[in-house]
Amino acid sequence: MSNEWPLWEVFIRGQHGMAHRHVGSLHAPDAELAINHARDVYTRRNEGVSIWVAKAGDITASAPSAKGPLFEPSNSKVYRHPTFFDIPDDVGRM
Amino acid sequence: MYAQEVKSTGKGVKSLDEMEPLERAFQEKVNADIKIEPKDWMPDGYRKTLIRQISQHAHSEIVGQLPEGAWITRAPTLERKAILIAKVQDEAGHGLYLYCAAETLGVSRDQMTEQLLSGKAKYSSIFNYPTLTWADIGAIGWLVDGAAIMNQVPLQRCSFGPYSRAMIRVCKEESFHQRQGYDIMMKLCAGTPAQKEIAQDALDRWWQPSLMMFGPSDAESVHSAQSMAWKIKQDTNDELRQKFVDQTVPQANYLGLSVPDPDLKWNNEKGGYDFGEIDWEEFFEVVSGNGPCNADRMAARRKAWSDGAWFRDGLMAHAHKKQARNVAAE
Numbered sequence: 001m002s003n004e005w006p007l008w009e010v011f012i013r014g015q016h017g018m019a020h021r022h023v024g025s026l027h028a029p030d031a032e033l034a035i036n037h038a039r040d041v042y043t044r045r046n047e048g049v050s051i052w053v054a055k056a057g058d059i060t061a062s063a064p065s066a067k068g069p070l071f072e073p074s075n076s077k078v079y080r081h082p083t084f085f086d087i088p089d090d091v092g093r094m
Numbered sequence: 095m096y097a098q099e100v101k102s103t104g105k106g107v108k109s110l111d112e113m114e115p116l117e118r119a120f121q122e123k124v125n126a127d128i129k130i131e132p133k134d135w136m137p138d139g140y141r142k143t144l145i146r147q148i149s150q151h152a153h154s155e156i157v158g159q160l161p162e163g164a165w166i167t168r169a170p171t172l173e174r175k176a177i178l179i180a181k182v183q184d185e186a187g188h189g190l191y192l193y194c195a196a197e198t199l200g201v202s203r204d205q206m207t208e209q210l211l212s213g214k215a216k217y218s219s220i221f222n223y224p225t226l227t228w229a230d231i232g233a234i235g236w237l238v239d240g241a242a243i244m245n246q247v248p249l250q251r252c253s254f255g256p257y258s259r260a261m262i263r264v265c266k267e268e269s270f271h272q273r274q275g276y277d278i279m280m281k282l283c284a285g286t287p288a289q290k291e292i293a294q295d296a297l298d299r300w301w302q303p304s305l306m307m308f309g310p311s312d313a314e315s316v317h318s319a320q321s322m323a324w325k326i327k328q329d330t331n332d333e334l335r336q337k338f339v340d341q342t343v344p345q346a347n348y349l350g351l352s353v354p355d356p357d358l359k360w361n362n363e364k365g366g367y368d369f370g371e372i373d374w375e376e377f378f379e380v381v382s383g384n385g386p387c388n389a390d391r392m393a394a395r396r397k398a399w400s401d402g403a404w405f406r407d408g409l410m411a412h413a414h415k416k417q418a419r420n421v422a423a424e
Contacts, residue, residue: 003410004204025194027203030413041190064133
């Protein structure tokens with residue numbers, strides 16, 4: 001049982017003009033069959049208008065231990081949100 | 095349920111104070127309903143319990159195609175046949191979502207297949223009963239998928255992210271399964287006396303095995319406490335079984351069928367039905383391989399795996415060759 005088909009990650013664009021979204025993974029021998037399998041496994045109820053597949057091994061993920069250094073710096077930068085600034089009502093819509 | 099034989103560490107549940115820092119941080123996340131993702135640190139027992147539970151659940155979906163698949167060629171109308179094909183295809187899909195969820199924990203698809211085919215891994219006892227008439231297809235959708243929904247709805251809130259997400263997909267599709275089954279039963283019960291008779295016969299044969307799907311009684315189930323502390327499991331076996339009985343009896347009444355249990359009685363005080371003792375001896379016999387169809391089911395899976403080997407290998411060889419040609423052309 002050594003000749004296992006590689007794992008692919010599947011991304012589907014739904015009906016409403018949204019970005020492709022990760023929906024799951026599957027095994028397939030090559031990209032073409034990965035698309036065919038993704039059609040059968042993940043869009044049996046009209047869930048998509050477009051499919052991307054990528055070999056799971058080709059995806060680089062951030063490490064859980066890097067969560068602090070990567071994401072904490074943005075916590076203190078509340079001025080990036082528009083609600084940080086008080087604009088007087090008299091100014092009108094902005 | 096779909097993982098009736100899950101064994102966790104067997105030790106008692108540790109308190110937060112008894113835990114090492116990593117385990118404590120893990121348990122605090124679980125307590126705060128933060129999902130655990132594949133790359134996060136987790137106790138070995140948590141990983142092992144999940145691999146066993148998710149792979150057994152996946153095997154059940156795959157083996158579960160067999161009893162219903164047997165009626166595809168004999169469905170009474172073209173429409174019923176198309177519906178049954180779609181249903182059986184869903185079961186294959188559910189198995190695939192679940193295998194992928196288990197693979198994120200570090201077990202390979204081939205390892206899981208090997209464990210199923212060697213008999214090391216179990217699947218739900220329910221699929222070792224035969225489908226003798228068309229009414230059995232109705233009873234399976236109504237009762238077996240009904241029991242499955244009862245179990246899977248709380249699993250959507252499981253602490254392990256990939257399992258929880260797979261369950262959300264499965265639950266969205268499962269309701270179709272139960273309704274198509276009940277629809278078959280309604281049709282039969284509104285039909286000729288002979289049709290109603292096979293509907294009653296199917297209920298008679300599937301009722302007890304469906305109750306067994308929830309697994310041994312809480313008093314016997316030693317693994318519940320740890321799984322519940324880890325939020326792999328949210329309700330006890332007996333709680334889910336009671337809920338299923340309370341929900342299903344009125345549905346049987348609507349069909350004009352009688353539930354095959356002389357001890358079944360509404361209990362006003364508890365606001366639910368009392369029901370008779372389940373034949374646990376039969377349950378353990380079926381789980382350990384001695385049910386009416388265990389040998390057939392395993393033989394069918396082994397044959398599918400070995401008959402398909404040349405095809406899987408051929409496609410892989412083709413993919414390698416194509417890749418080599420592309421590299422040479424660059």
